[in-house]
Amino acid sequence: MQWFHECRTLQEVKATYKKLARQHHPDLGGDxxxxxxxNREYAFATARIMNGAGLSEEETEHEILSSEAYRQAIENIAHLLGVTIEIVGHWIWVTGNTYPVRDVLKKAGFFFASKKQAWYFRTAEYKTARSSGKSLDAIRSKYGSETIRDENLKRKSGNRLGR
Incomplete structure (x- = not known):
């Protein structure tokens, strides 16, 4: 971790984040x-401290993204046509032509965010009390995004999940 490696408590992580946001936020002239x-490191640092595991960034990322729940959720919907599957922060988002496959998404544990017109999956540890009210584009901008499968691609090269 580049930004939060010296933080040992949640309060230190939050204080460091506020300081870094004032220095680097794009609205304030940052990149x-x-x-x-x-933002990505902040999420990992927070998760690491809250879990008390003392994991490295790579170990934390591996635990989060390859957990059984996330793997199973992606596997359950990877075959769906006409949808885009992406990881944004610690959530899986599904967009595109989701109406015809809504029952499959519900069965796989996804929830519909009507204001975003997208389906999402997250584990209980990343559940928030209420919606942030931000658009999906704003969330992508904040946390970055990794597309697992694009609705316009039949198969993403080199990716077993992109059926």
Whole structure:
């Protein structure tokens, strides 16, 4: 971790984040890519401290993204046509022509965000008390996004999940 490696408590992580946001936020003249990296590390640092595991960034990312729940959720919907599957922060978002496959998404544990017109999956540890009210584009901008499968691609090269 580049930004939060010296933080040992949640309060230190939050204080460091506020300081870095004032320095690097794009609305204040900073760089978007740098702020996305800070946001990503902030999420990992927070998760690491809250879990008390003392994991490295790579170990934390591996635990989050390859957990059984996330793997199963993606596997359950990877075959769906006409949808885009992406990871944004610690959430899986599904967009595109989702109406015909809504029952499959519900069964796989996804929830519909009507204001975003998208389906999402997250584990209980990343559940928030209420919606942030931000658009999906704003969330992507804050945390960055990794597309698992694009609705316009039948198969993403080199990716077993992109059926």
């Amino acid at each position: 978007t890519a740098v702020m996305q990296e800070i």
